[in-house]
Amino acid sequence: MEGKLIVVEGIDGSGKSTQIHLLEKWLNYKGISVFKSEWNSSEMVKEITSKGKKKGLLTPTTFSLLHATDFADRYERNILPLLRAGYFVLADRYVFTAFVRDIVRGCNPDWVRKVYDFAIKPDLVFYFKVPVDIAVDRILVGRPKLKYYEAGMDLNLSNDPYESYRIFQGRIIDQYDSMAVPESFTVIDGTLSIEEQQRTVRKMIMPLLPHMISSRK
Amino acid sequence: MKLKQKELRDRTVEFYGHGIKHLQDIEIKGRLIVIEGPDASGRSTQIEKITTRLEANGHAVLNTGLKRSELVSKGILEAKQHYDLGRKTLALFYAADFADQFEYKIIPALQAGYIVLADRYIYTLIARNVVRGLDRRWCHNLYGFAIKPDLVFYLEVEPSVLIHRVFQKNLSLDHYESGADIGLSNDMYESFLIYQNQIRREFQLMQKRYGLIPVNGNRTIAEINSDLQNRIDQYLNKVMR
Numbered sequence: 001m002e003g004k005l006i007v008v009e010g011i012d013g014s015g016k017s018t019q020i021h022l023l024e025k026w027l028n029y030k031g032i033s034v035f036k037s038e039w040n041s042s043e044m045v046k047e048i049t050s051k052g053k054k055k056g057l058l059t060p061t062t063f064s065l066l067h068a069t070d071f072a073d074r075y076e077r078n079i080l081p082l083l084r085a086g087y088f089v090l091a092d093r094y095v096f097t098a099f100v101r102d103i104v105r106g107c108n109p110d111w112v113r114k115v116y117d118f119a120i121k122p123d124l125v126f127y128f129k130v131p132v133d134i135a136v137d138r139i140l141v142g143r144p145k146l147k148y149y150e151a152g153m154d155l156n157l158s159n160d161p162y163e164s165y166r167i168f169q170g171r172i173i174d175q176y177d178s179m180a181v182p183e184s185f186t187v188i189d190g191t192l193s194i195e196e197q198q199r200t201v202r203k204m205i206m207p208l209l210p211h212m213i214s215s216r217k
Numbered sequence: 218m219k220l221k222q223k224e225l226r227d228r229t230v231e232f233y234g235h236g237i238k239h240l241q242d243i244e245i246k247g248r249l250i251v252i253e254g255p256d257a258s259g260r261s262t263q264i265e266k267i268t269t270r271l272e273a274n275g276h277a278v279l280n281t282g283l284k285r286s287e288l289v290s291k292g293i294l295e296a297k298q299h300y301d302l303g304r305k306t307l308a309l310f311y312a313a314d315f316a317d318q319f320e321y322k323i324i325p326a327l328q329a330g331y332i333v334l335a336d337r338y339i340y341t342l343i344a345r346n347v348v349r350g351l352d353r354r355w356c357h358n359l360y361g362f363a364i365k366p367d368l369v370f371y372l373e374v375e376p377s378v379l380i381h382r383v384f385q386k387n388l389s390l391d392h393y394e395s396g397a398d399i400g401l402s403n404d405m406y407e408s409f410l411i412y413q414n415q416i417r418r419e420f421q422l423m424q425k426r427y428g429l430i431p432v433n434g435n436r437t438i439a440e441i442n443s444d445l446q447n448r449i450d451q452y453l454n455k456v457m458r
Contacts, residue, residue, distance in 0.1 A: 044302070045310075047292070057288060059320045061237055061362050065313035066289070069306055076303030108235035114358040118305060 002086035004208045005079070005120060007094040009176065010128035011169050012150075013135035014190045015197065019128065020092050022198050023205070027088055032209070035082045037074050039093035045070040058149070060105040067098055068115050075119060083120065088208075095119050096183065100175035104168065105155065123208055126201060127180055130190035132170045223457040225330060233339075234361015240324060247327035248456065249364065250449065251338040253420070254372030255413055256394045257382040258434045259441060263372070264334050266442050267449065271332055279326040282336035286317035308346045312359050315342065319363060339363050340371075340427065344419035348412065349399055368452055369427065370445060371420055372434035376413035380406070 006023070008016040020036065027034045040046070045066060058066070083089055095116040102112045140146075140162070148154065151161040152168025180187055186204055188197050227244045230236075250267075252260045268278045289310060302310070326333050339360040346356045374382070383390060390405050392398065396412025397405060423429060432444060 045292075057317075057321075059237075059316070061316045061320065062288060062313050065309055065316055069309040069313055072303060072306040072309050076306055106238045108238070108361075111235045111358065111361055114355065115309075117355065118352075 001083050001120065003083035003089060004124075005083060005089050005091065005122040006205065006208075007091045007096070007122040007125040008128065009093060009096045009125060009185070010130070010190060011132070011135050011172050011176070013138035014128035014130045015138075015194070016126070016128040016190075017092055018194060019126070019188075019197055019201055020090050022194075023201055024090055026202060027090075027205075030209070033085075033087045034090060035078060035087045036090045036092065037079055039091075039097055040067060040070050042070045042073040042077075044073055058154070060102065060107050060154075063105065063149070063154075064098065064102040064107050064112060064115070067101075071095070071098065071116070071119070080120070091122070094122060094125070096125065096176070096179060096185075099179065100172050103175055104152075104171045124204060125183060125185045126204075127176060127185035127187050128190040128197070129173075129176070129187050132166060132173055134191060136166055136169060225453075226456055226458050230327075230364045232361065233363050233365060234358060236364075237320070237362050240320075240364075243324075243328065245324075245327040246330035247332055248368075248453070249323065249327060249333045249335065249366040251335045251340075251366045251369040252372065252445075253337055253340050253369060253429065254434060255374065255379055255416060256391060257379060257386050258372040258374045259382075259438060260336055260372060262438055263442060263445055264336055266438075267445060268334055270446060271334075271449075277329070277331045279322065279331045279333045280336065281318055281322055281333060283311070283341065284314060286314045287321075288317040289314045304346070304349050304351055308342075308349075308351055308356070308359070311342050315339065315360075316362065324364075335366070338366060338369065340369070340420065340423055340429065343423070344416050345393075347419050348396070348415045365427075367456075368449065369429045370432050370448070371424070371429045372441070373417070373420075373431050374434040376410045376417070378435055379413060380409055383409075 006020075008020045010016040024034050024036055079089055079091070098116060099109070099112055103109050146161045146165055151165040153161060153164055155164070155168060157167040158164040176185075179185065188200055190197065225246050225248060227246050229242070229244055230240065252264055254260050264280060268280060271278050292310070323333050323335070343356045343360060346359075347353050380390075383394075390397075390409050394412070395405055395409040396415070397408055399412070401411045402408040420429065424431060430448065432441060434441060436444075
């Protein structure tokens with residue numbers, strides 16, 4: 001594959017989107033062709049998922065399959081062709097998000113992994129690790145209401161959305177942690193300053209840059 | 218003395234793969250009967266007749282089919298019109314549609330003791346995907362959440378006979394059902410024959426694996442119906458007590 005695939009993972013409020021944004025700017029600055037793809041962002045699928053989400057109709061299986069549809073659309077339409085064309089593809093969440101969320105929702109882990117087994121292995125996966133309380137506080141600042149699925153309300157963890165959200169995110173962290181070694185995540189301490197995290201990210205990316213560019217200051 | 222009314226026996230469900238966690242231990246009274254076969258093979262006519270007959274015998278019957286979920290059926294049609302969808306994307310979309318109906322219609326009806334008559338099931342979806350080049354194992358795993366039906370009939374019709382039935386019904390060949398999206402031939406007539414033969418071959422492979430019952434669909438409606446009805450009656454007699 002000509003291009004490179006860089007993935008950021010972590011729970012909401014872990015700071016991963018900020019980091020991938022800064023990474024994108026840096027690569028652009030270096031004149032590298034970059035394409036960013038966000039989880040659950042396919043226009044085609046979005047309308048349909050949001051309809052089902054509003055009605056609170058999704059089961060763990062349909063939830064999983066609709067997100068897989070979204071991913072497949074972005075993968076077949078953009079990610080794979082752009083990688084082949086030599087782009088740096090930055091993915092704000094990748095198959096690992098599906099693994100952790102679907103497994104927490106009760107889907108069979110082997111089934112989910114096989115559904116996504118067409119997806120190419122990333123060159124680097126950054127996992128932004130933060131304690132659940134810090135991430136939850138970051139998310140909840142200035143946000144009075146949580147959405148139904150976002151809070152994991154479909155899991156019947158608690159009748160209180162905030163409490164449910166906390167438990168749900170905690171379980172997702174456990175899943176991420178268990179994947180970190182087998183999936184060779186590069187773990188970044190998400191409680192460090194933004195600058196410090198970005199320095200580590202860029203240092204890790206350096207060896208992937210084309211020789212001409214990486215040797216330039 | 219009056220004989221006690223016979224009824225269907227309870228049973229547990231069996232999945233094709235890993236299944237669905239919260240359905241693992243359910244007991245159902247109903248039965249799932251599937252009619253598979255290409256377009257214009259006479260599926261819906263047969264389903265109508267069988268439904269009438271089963272209802273006359275006092276069974277509650279639910280009809281289901283593909284692309285009928287509340288969640289995504291409209292989405293699939295819209296998406297097909299406006300976007301050029303990738304094959305995996307479309308395959309997953311159909312799976313979501315199927316899963317929605319499976320969990321919200323089929324399972325509850327089976328739990329309530331209905332005989333569910335399904336106009337197509339996972340087999341058509343798998344065959345279409347495989348013919349379009351998707352990995353066979355991937356396709357089978359995708360539907361590992363589905364339960365094994367009690368009876369699956371496959372109406373087998375010679376593609377050369379089938380094409381005339383399609384013309385009688387619609388006067389034209391359907392884009393997807395002719396495999397026109399895969400570029401098999403510039404000639405739609407030939408494309409249809411190649412595509413239907415490939416689908417048929419895929420069904421033949423699944424016959425053993427899934428225990429599909431091939432039914433000669435080249436015969437008249439009445440002949441096919443009495444064949445199907447006999448087999449269904451035989452089966453139901455066995456599982457009633």
